[in-house]
Every structure is written in structure tokens, then in C-alpha cells.
Amino acid sequence: MIKKFIIKNIAEISFVFLAIFFSSWLMFSTFSYRDGSMLVASKAWSDFASHIPLIRSFSLGSNFPPEYPIFPGSPIRYHFLFYLVVGFLEKFGLRVDIALNILSAVSFFLLLYIIFKLSKLLFKKYFIAFLAVVLFLFNGSLSFLYFFKAHPLSFPGTFYDILNNQIFPAFAPYDKSLISGGFWNLNVFTNQRHFALPLAIFLSIIYFLIKAEKINKKISLKLTILFGILIGIFSFLHGAVFVMSISILACIFLLFPKQRISIAIILLVAFFVSLPRTLFLWSVESANIFKINPGYLAANNFSFSNWINFWLLNLGLGSILIPLGFLFSGRTEKKLYLSFFILFTLGNIFQFSPDIATNHKFFNLWIIISNIYIAFALYKLWQKKIYVKLLVLIFIFFLTFSGIIDFFAIKNDTFYSISDYPKNPDILWIIKNTSKDAVFLNSNYIYNPASISGRKIFLGWPYFSWSLGYDTDGRDILSHQLFTSEPINVECQILRQNKIKYIIIQDKNDIIVNNQYLDDSFRKVYDNKITTTKIYSVIKSCY
Numbered sequence: 001m002i003k004k005f006i007i008k009n010i011a012e013i014s015f016v017f018l019a020i021f022f023s024s025w026l027m028f029s030t031f032s033y034r035d036g037s038m039l040v041a042s043k044a045w046s047d048f049a050s051h052i053p054l055i056r057s058f059s060l061g062s063n064f065p066p067e068y069p070i071f072p073g074s075p076i077r078y079h080f081l082f083y084l085v086v087g088f089l090e091k092f093g094l095r096v097d098i099a100l101n102i103l104s105a106v107s108f109f110l111l112l113y114i115i116f117k118l119s120k121l122l123f124k125k126y127f128i129a130f131l132a133v134v135l136f137l138f139n140g141s142l143s144f145l146y147f148f149k150a151h152p153l154s155f156p157g158t159f160y161d162i163l164n165n166q167i168f169p170a171f172a173p174y175d176k177s178l179i180s181g182g183f184w185n186l187n188v189f190t191n192q193r194h195f196a197l198p199l200a201i202f203l204s205i206i207y208f209l210i211k212a213e214k215i216n217k218k219i220s221l222k223l224t225i226l227f228g229i230l231i232g233i234f235s236f237l238h239g240a241v242f243v244m245s246i247s248i249l250a251c252i253f254l255l256f257p258k259q260r261i262s263i264a265i266i267l268l269v270a271f272f273v274s275l276p277r278t279l280f281l282w283s284v285e286s287a288n289i290f291k292i293n294p295g296y297l298a299a300n301n302f303s304f305s306n307w308i309n310f311w312l313l314n315l316g317l318g319s320i321l322i323p324l325g326f327l328f329s330g331r332t333e334k335k336l337y338l339s340f341f342i343l344f345t346l347g348n349i350f351q352f353s354p355d356i357a358t359n360h361k362f363f364n365l366w367i368i369i370s371n372i373y374i375a376f377a378l379y380k381l382w383q384k385k386i387y388v389k390l391l392v393l394i395f396i397f398f399l400t401f402s403g404i405i406d407f408f409a410i411k412n413d414t415f416y417s418i419s420d421y422p423k424n425p426d427i428l429w430i431i432k433n434t435s436k437d438a439v440f441l442n443s444n445y446i447y448n449p450a451s452i453s454g455r456k457i458f459l460g461w462p463y464f465s466w467s468l469g470y471d472t473d474g475r476d477i478l479s480h481q482l483f484t485s486e487p488i489n490v491e492c493q494i495l496r497q498n499k500i501k502y503i504i505i506q507d508k509n510d511i512i513v514n515n516q517y518l519d520d521s522f523r524k525v526y527d528n529k530i531t532t533t534k535i536y537s538v539i540k541s542c543y
Contacts, residue, residue, distance in 0.1 A: 011126045011130075012116070012126075015113075015116055015129075015130065015133075016113065019109050019112040019113055019116075019133075020105075020109050022112075022137075023105045023106075023108040023109040023112065024101075024105045024109075026105070026108065026186060026189070026190060026410075027100075027101040027104040027105040027108065027190070027193075028097075028101045028105070029041075029411070030043075030044050030190040030410065030413070031044065031048070031097055031100060031101060031190075032097050032101075032415075033095055033096070033097040033098075033420075034417075035423070036419065036420055036422070036423030036424075037417045037418055037419050037420055037423065038052070038096065038097065038417070038418040038420050039415040039416070039417055039418075040415060040416050040418060041190065041410070041413040041414075041415055042413055042414045042415065042416060043182075043187055043190070043191070043409075043410065043413055044190050044191045045416050046191075046461075047191040047192060048191075049445075049446045049447055049460070049461055049464070050070060050078075050460065050461070050464040051083060051100075051193065052096075052418075052447070052451070052452060053069045053070055053448075053451035053452065053454075053457070053460065054068075054069055054078070054080060054083045054087075055083045055086050055087045055090065055096060055099075055100065056069075056087070056090075056096075056451065056452055056453065056454040057069040057087070057451075057454050057455075057456065058083070058084050058086075058087025058088060058091065058454075059086075059087040059088070059090035059091040059096070059454060060090075060091075060431060060436070060453055060454025061436045061437065061453070061454030061455055061456070062435075062436035062437040063437075063454075063456075066080050066084070067456065068465065068468070068470070069451060069454075069455075069456045069457070069460075070445075070451060070456075070457055070459070070460025070461070070464060070465060071459060071460065071464075071465040071468075071470045071472070071475070072439055072456035072457075072458070072498075072499075073498060073499070075280060077281060077468040077469060077470070078468055079194065079235070079236060079237055079238045079239045080236065081194075081233070081236040081237040082103070082193065082194035082197060082237055082238075083194065085103060086099045086100045086103055087099075089102075089103070096420075100193060103193070103197075104189075104193040104196070107193070107196040107197035107200060108189055108196045110196070110197065110200035110201075110204075111189075111196040111197075111199050111200040111203070112133055112136075112137075113200075114200050114203040114204050114207060115129075115132055115133050115136055115203065115368060115371075115372070116129045116130070116132070116133055117129070117207060118203055118206065118207050118210070118372065119132040119133075119372045119375065121207060121210060121211060121214070122210065122329075122333050122336070122372060122376075123329075123333070123372070123375075123376045123379070125379060127375075127379055127382075128372070128375045128376050128379050129375075131375035131378065131379070131396070132371050132372045132374075132375040134400060135371035135374055135375060135399055135400065136367075136368055136371050137186065137403065137407075138185075138399075138400035138401075138402075138403025138404055138406075138407065139181065139184035139185050139367075139400075139402055139403040139406065140315065140316040140317060140318045140374075140398070140399035140400065140402065140403070141170070141179050141180075141181055141184055141313065141314050141315070141316050141402045142179060142312075142313050142314075142316045142402065143168070143169045143170035143177070143179045143181035143402040143405070143406070144169065144401050144402045144405055145169075146169040146170040146177050146179065147161075147162075147165075147169035147402075147405050150169065162404065162405055162408055163408060164408070164412060165405055165408040165409050165412060166408075166409055166412045166413065166414070167409055168181045168182045168185070168187070168406055168409050169181060169402070169405060169406075171183075172297055173297050173357055178309070178310055178313050178314075179313050179314055180297060180314060180357075180360065181402060181406055182406075183357075183360035183363070183364070184314065184363075184364075184367065184403075185402075185403055185406040185407070185410075186406070186407065186410055187406070187410060188360070188364060190410065194237065194238055195238060195241075195361070195364075197237065197238075198234050198237050198238040198241040198242075198245075199241060199364075199365060199368070201230055201234075202231070202234070202241060202244075202245050202248075202365075203368075205227045205230070205231070205245075205266075206248075206336075208223065208227075209252065209256070209259055209262070209263075210332065210336060212258075212259065212262075213256055213258060213259060213332055214332065216258070218258070218259070218261065218262055219259075219262045221265070224262045224265045224266055224269075225265065225269055227266045227269075228265060228266040228267070228268065228269025228270045228273065229269055229270075229273055231245050231246070231249075231266060231269075231270040231273075231274075232269060232270040232271070232272070232273020232274040233273060233274075234270075234274070235273075235274035235277040235278060236277055239281070240352065240358075240361040240362070241361070241365075242274065243352070244343055244361070244362060244365055245270075246267065246270065247342050247343065247346060248339050248340055248342060248343070249263055249266060249267055250267070250342075251338065251339035251340075251342050252335075252336075252339045253267070255335040255338060255339055256335060289351070289352065289353050289354055289469050290350065290351070290352055291350065291351050292349060292350060292351075293349075293350065293351035293356060294307075294348060294349050295307050295310075295348065296310070296347060296348050296356065296359055296363075297310060297356070297357065298310040299351075299356060307348075316398065316399065316402070317395055317398055317399055318367075318370060318371075318374055318399065321373075321374040321377045321378065321395070321399075322370045322373055322374055322377075324377040324380075325370075325372075325373030325374055325375075325376045325377035325380075326373055328376060328377055328380045329373065329376060333373075333376075336369075337369065337370075337373060340365070340366055340369040340370075341366070343362040343363065343365055343366040344362070344363065344366045346362055347359045347360075347362030347363050347366070353467050353468070353469075354466055354467055354469065355463075355466075355467045358467065374399065378392050378395060378396065381395075418447055418452065420452065421452075421453070424449065424452075424531075425528060425530075425531065426449040426526075426528055426531050426533040427449050427452055427453045429526050429535075430449060430450055430453040430455060430535070431453050431454070433525070433526075434453075434455060434501070434502060435501070436454065436455070437455075437456070438450075438455045438456070438501045438502060439455070439456045439457070439458065439498065439499050439500045439501060439502075440455055440456070440457050440458065440500070440501075440502045440503065440504045440535075441457075441458045441479070441482055441483075441495070441500045441502070441503045441504070441538075442457040442458055442459065442460075442503075442504050442505075443483060443504070443505040443506065443509035443510060443511045443513050444504075444505075444506055444508070444509055444510050445459070445460050445461040445462070445510050446460075446461055448460070448504065449504065449533060450502070450504050457504075458475065458479060458498065458500060459472070459475050459476060459479050462476060478494065479511055480511055480512065481494075482494060482495070483505075483511050483512065483513045483514060483518075484512070484514050484517065485514050485517045488521055488541065491521065491542070492538070492541060492542035495538050495542050496542055496543065500538060501537065501538060501539055501543075502525075502535055502536065502537055502538065503518060503522060503535070503536040503538060504533065504534070504535050504536075505518070505533075505534050505536075506531070506532045506533050506534070507532035508532075518534075518536055521541060522536040522537065522538050522540075522541050523536060523537050523540055523541070524536050525537045
């Protein structure tokens with residue numbers, strides 16, 4: 001019986017093993033631990049500077065009700081649920097890298113698996129399912145053109161250039177290119193570890209809806225309510241996926257009459273589950289971030305021709321094959337694609353955060369679905385004459401070539417080492433000698449010993465908080481004032497207002513520090529000559 005099952009499902013079983021292996025390798029190879037230090041891949045270094053403090057605020061600190069640990073003082077605006085779970089796993093005994101990587105690998109595997117299953121459901125062919133996943137893993141942009149600008153074509157030189165590549169050939173808007181290669185490749189999921197899980201859950205919901213549509217049935221009430229609860233939880237797990245899910249389901253409600261009752265229940269339950277979070281986010285200043293700003297990354301120099309050029313470069317052959325796959329598909333598949341196309345529309349018209357580049361999440365999900373239709377178009381072309389089959393092979397090569405180059409940039413990445421406790425004496429002292437909910441006035445933004453210890457710091461790297469709508473300019477000005485020479489009564493008033501109990505400085509600071517003023521005004525409780533870390537307690541002077 002088992003043998004028959006394996007033979008019958010050999011393609012899917014093989015895929016599952018490959019997907020588990022790849023997902024595990026991807027996550028564990030970009031974040032690990034050695035000799036008491038965290039090793040963070042350089043391409044994940046920036047994002048992890050906010051994720052590690054958030055995880056540690058739950059595992060080593062006390063962060064309830066949750067605040068943003070690198071901008072404390074008000075309820076958190078960031079979708080924190082994924083990192084809360086990771087923090088609890090570390091709190092209960094798992095090492096931080098194992099806790100984060102296991103949850104990340106499982107999430108990414110689930111995403112790969114549901115792409116595979118949804119592709120098979122829509123178009124009934126394992127070839128299409130496999131190819132859709134391959135196209136997802138290896139993006140089809142034309143960023144390889146920039147690669148050959150830096151590495152002229154040669155043999156066998158080009159082969160070695162690709163195998164040893166360490167950088168993304170194109171990563172707009174952070175370089176001078178027109179291609180956002182870093183947003184379309186695996187880099188998104190190694191950096192934003194919380195992104196894959198809600199995508200996988202939502203696509204699973206779509207899977208059940210389409211399956212019900214194809215067999216002319218409705219989803220059970222229990223399952224419908226569960227789906228609504230899950231989507232409501234997205235507001236805590238990933239805000240952008242929550243918005244995307246609601247938008248897509250609204251379109252499905254219009255285009256799939258048989259599923260309208262189920263969709264209505266899902267949306268109603270999701271509304272009530274997400275209501276507290278939604279009301280809070282709309283009540284704070286970040287609600288004013290949402291605005292009309294057409295063009296996405298072509299917005300700064302927007303014209304229709306520039307916008308078309310941008311997407312032709314970023315989609316590559318997909319700009320031809322997506323419409324072709326749509327035309328080849330059946331009625332149900334067409335309606336599903338139109339439901340997801342709302343993401344491309346929204347992402348190109350509106351700006352959802354201060355940094356318009358973060359709209360990439362809308363396109364990530366749209367591209368996942370588009371890849372299924374590209375795979376279907378290639379399958380249909382494969383049914384033609386031999387010369388068309390040759391053309392399909394060429395298409396597949398160019399649809400994955402940029403992604404292969406980007407893959408080696410991730411595989412060959414270098415690492416930054418972050419000394420952790422108990423190896424790091426600064427972190428160890430903070431853990432043992434300060435309260436778990438302590439707030440530190442910090443002079444360094446990135447990977448501050450206090451934030452790695454699970455304590456809150458007054459201002460972390462400003463971009464992270466700015467992108468959520470926090471007033472980073474005002475707090476930055478205040479930080480500079482506090483580190484200079486404010487009258488002690490004024491200084492203490494500000495420190496008390498912000499619940500700051502400690503000041504932490506080092507020799508190399510992001511903010512100018514008046515060391516003599518600190519020595520004269522506050523009690524130095526820690527001074528490490530080797531790491532140059534000094535900690536002052538303001539409790540005796542100000543509380």
C-alpha cells in the first residue's frame with residue numbers, strides 16, 4: 001500500500017523533499033551561530049538590525065504590551081507576531097538562530113508547496129507545478145544585462161564570474177539601474193523572514209476556494225470561519241499581506257458568485273479579528289502615509305513610457321508570456337488572475353508607506369501567481385512543433401538566468417559577526433543588572449548591546465522607524481540634545497518622560513557625545529575598557 005502510494009505520488013514526494021532541503025539550506029546559510037557569535041549574511045545585515053532587537057525584546061526582555069524596541073514609548077506599529085513566536089522559542093530554550101531558522105524554513109517550504117499545489121490544481125500538470133516554483137525561485141528580470149556590463153561575455157570566464165558572483169547586478173532604487181532585482185529574488189525572503197508564512201496561508205485559502213469552485217461546492221462554515229480568523233491575524237503577522245488578502249478576496253467576491261457567501265463570512269470574521277489593530281494604526285500618524293503616487297519606482301521621473309520601460313526590464317519575457325498564459329487559460333483561471341491583478345494596479349497607483357520601495361510586496365505576490373500562468377503558457381507552446389519546443393527552452397533559460405546569477409550572490413555572501421551573550425561582557429552585564437523593561441538612551445543605532453540584550457533603546461537606525469511613520473526627526477533632535485549639555489533639570493524631565501533609566505555610549509558613536517557632561521551628571525555603573533562601552537544610570541540623579 002505504501003509502495004503504491006509512493007509510486008503514484010513520486011513527483012510530489014520528490015518535490016517535497018527537494019523543497020524541504022532547499023528551504024532549510026536557504027535560511028540556515030544566511031543566519032547562523034558560531035563560537036558565541038551570531039553570523040548574519042551581509043545582504044540580511046540591515047533588516048536583521050531591527051529583527052534581532054524585536055526577537056530579543058520578547059525572549060530576554062519584557063515587551064508587553066508590545067512596543068517597537070528601537071523606538072519605544074507607544075504601541076508597536078510593526079507587524080510583530082512572527083518575531084514574538086521566535087522570541088518565545090528562544091525563551092523556552094532554543095538558540096536564537098535555530099528558533100528563527102526553523103520557523104523561517106517551515107514558512108518558506110509551505111510557500112513553495114502551496115505554489116506547487118495551486119499550480120497543479122489550476123492546470124493539472126506536474127510540469128507546470130514544477131516550473132512555476134522554479135520561476136519563483138529564479139526571477140525573470142533582465143538584470144543579467146547589468147551583469148554583463150560589469151563582466152563582459154567570455155568563455156570560460158563568464159561561467160566562473162557567475163559561480164563566484166557576490167552582488168546583485170541590479171537593485172533599484174539603491175543603485176543606478178532600472179531593475180529591482182533584489183526585490184524579485186530570494187533576498188526578500190532571507191531578509192523578511194515573516195513574509196513567507198502569511199503568503200503561504202493566504203494561497204492555501206485561495207487553493208480551497210478554487211477547489212470548491214471547480215467541483216461546484218461551497219466551503220464548510222467551520223473552514224470559512226477559520227479562514228477569516230487567519231486573515232484577521234495577518235494584521236499582526238504582516239500588514240501588507242492583510243491589505244493584499246482583503247483586496248483579492250473583494251475581487252473574488254465580485255467574480256465568483258458561487259463563493260460570495262463564503263467570501264462574505266471570511267471578510268466579516270477578518271474584520272472583527274483585525275479591528276483593534278486596524279483602529280490603532282488608523283489612529284496614529286502613520287495613517288497619513290497612504291497616498292496616491294503613480295509609477296512605483298518610476299514615480300520620481302514618471303511618464304507612461306518610463307513606466308512601461310521599467311516593467312519590461314523587470315518582467316523580461318514575462319511581459320509577453322503572462323498575457324499569453326492568461327489568454328490560453330480557462331474561465332475560472334482567468335477570473336482568478338484578474339482577482340490577483342488588483343495587486344499590480346494598487347502597487348502602481350498608491351504609496352503605502354514613507355518608502356515607496358516597500359510596495360514590492362504587492363508585486364511579489366502578483367508575480368508568484370503570474371509565474372503559474374507563464375508556466376502554463378510555456379507548457380502550451382511545448383505542445384507545438386519541434387522548433388517551438390526549442391524556443392520554449394530558450395525562454396526558460398532567459399526566465400531564470402538573472403535569478404541564477406542572484407542565487408550565487410546569496411550563496412557566496414559574506415558574513416558579519418555579532419558577539420552575543422555570554423561571550424559579550426557588555427550584553428551579559430545588561431542582562432544581569434538591568435530590569436527587562438529598561439529603556440536606554442543610546443549613542444549607536446545598529447546592533448547596540450542594549451537592544452541585543454532585549455532592552456529598548458531610545459532610537460535605533462532611523463530608517464526602520466521612519467518607514468513605519470514614527471517621528472524619527474523629532475527623536476533624533478532630542479537624542480542629540482540629551483547627549484550634549486542640557487541643564488540637569490531639563491535633562492531629567494526629558495529622561496523621565498521617556499522612561500529612560502540608562503545611558504549607553506561607546507568610542508565610535510553615531511551621535512556626538514559630551515563625555516564630561518555625562519561623567520559629571522550621572523553615575524557610571526559600567527565601564528569596559530576593551531569594548532569601550534560605558535553605561536550610566538540616571539535613576540539616582542533623575543528619579
